[in-house]
Amino acid sequence: MKPKQLIINKICKKPAPGCGVCNPVSSATVGQMETMGAFFPEAHYDPLKMYELSRASYELLDYDGIMPVFSVVIESYAIGCKVDWGKSDTMPRITERLWKNYSDINIPDFMSNHAVKAVLECITKLKNSYPDVAIIGKVFGPWTLSYHFFGVEEFLIKTVLDPGQVHSILGRLMEVTVKFANAQVDAGADVITVADHATRDLCSPESYRDFLIPVHSAIKERIKAPVILHICGDTSDRIEYICRTGFDSFHFESKVDACRAVEIAGGRISLIGNINNPSTLLFKKPEDVRREVKNAIECGLDIIGPECAVPLFTPIENLREISIATKEFSERG
Numbered sequence: 232m233k234p235k236q237l238i239i240n241k242i243c244k245k246p247a248p249g250c251g252v253c254n255p256v257s258s259a260t261v262g263q264m265e266t267m268g269a270f271f272p273e274a275h276y277d278p279l280k281m282y283e284l285s286r287a288s289y290e291l292l293d294y295d296g297i298m299p300v301f302s303v304v305i306e307s308y309a310i311g312c313k314v315d316w317g318k319s320d321t322m323p324r325i326t327e328r329l330w331k332n333y334s335d336i337n338i339p340d341f342m343s344n345h346a347v348k349a350v351l352e353c354i355t356k357l358k359n360s361y362p363d364v365a366i367i368g369k370v371f372g373p374w375t376l377s378y379h380f381f382g383v384e385e386f387l388i389k390t391v392l393d394p395g396q397v398h399s400i401l402g403r404l405m406e407v408t409v410k411f412a413n414a415q416v417d418a419g420a421d422v423i424t425v426a427d428h429a430t431r432d433l434c435s436p437e438s439y440r441d442f443l444i445p446v447h448s449a450i451k452e453r454i455k456a457p458v459i460l461h462i463c464g465d466t467s468d469r470i471e472y473i474c475r476t477g478f479d480s481f482h483f484e485s486k487v488d489a490c491r492a493v494e495i496a497g498g499r500i501s502l503i504g505n506i507n508n509p510s511t512l513l514f515k516k517p518e519d520v521r522r523e524v525k526n527a528i529e530c531g532l533d534i535i536g537p538e539c540a541v542p543l544f545t546p547i548e549n550l551r552e553i554s555i556a557t558k559e560f561s562e563r564g
């Protein structure tokens with residue numbers, strides 16, 4: 232089975248041999264930038280640099296999927312947020328919030344922005360050059376977009392003091408998520424990652440249930456490709472709720488025990504990720520990576536990969552080991 236079909240089948244819980252390997256969020260590192268001759272910050276908004284760096288996931292790491300949207304800022308920048316694009320060894324960040332209240336929301340025609348167009352152009356080029364590899368698009372959900380547009384603290388205060396306004400904000404910003412996602416599907420993405428940082432320290436399980444189950448269900452319904460949800464941190468208290476959204480797959484961190492995640496999901500959603508970034512991939516040795524891969528496979532994960540966007544100085548040999556070990560232990564043939 233070709234890598235692309237394997238990933239799609241695994242995400243959709245259809246029959247496929249062994250386990251897939253990919254990172255539905257960024258796998259880019261400084262080492263890969265040097266090898267591919269494509270560096271941050273240009274690789275965030277220049278389609279050819281983005282293409283060169285993203286294809287390292289296949290060429291250097293031997294993953295089954297390529298995901299070219301390395302940063303978290305594209306949609307927010309296109310809509311008007313000020314961005315510090317950073318350097319080769321730092322990620323971009325938003326420097327100023329744009330709005331105070333729901334009534335301030337003003338969404339221009341962000342699809343004509345150069346960084347948005349770069350993502351779409353890069354996806355089409357990847358699709359043409361790598362027809363057998365899964366091309367994974369990435370967008371941000373309305374919870375994360377609210378942090379960007381309103382400020383994290385300011386938005387979280389609204390969830391307590393003015394939940395009605397938060398429902399309105401999420402409903403409006405969801406349109407950005409769906410529009411950018413479907414443009415990426417039209418450009419050639421086989422699968423879409425929706426990253427929405429409803430992390431435990433910033434969003435209680437009840438908040439996830441009340442604010443996000445309806446919005447995430449609607450997003451899933453409207454994106455024209457299989458969808459992977461990504462949330463950082465310990466998400467064991469909300470996997471049950473995530474399973475009720477209809478998302479095809481959940482990309483989660485090592486803070487959730489792999490076997491526990493499989494148990495809660497109960498086959499309702501496919502599971503991806505789980506290999507620890509900040510200690511194992513960044514600082515330990517390939518043999519330590521192997522151990523974590525083996526555990527994740529034995530627990531029953533569908534696709535093995537780094538748990539989140541990888542730290543920029545992660546050694547290539549550790550990232551590559553995920554692929555070597557996954558193919559060996561899951562008997563892909």
Ligand SMILES: [Zn+2]
Binds near residue numbers: 461462463464539540
């Ligand atoms: Zn994350």
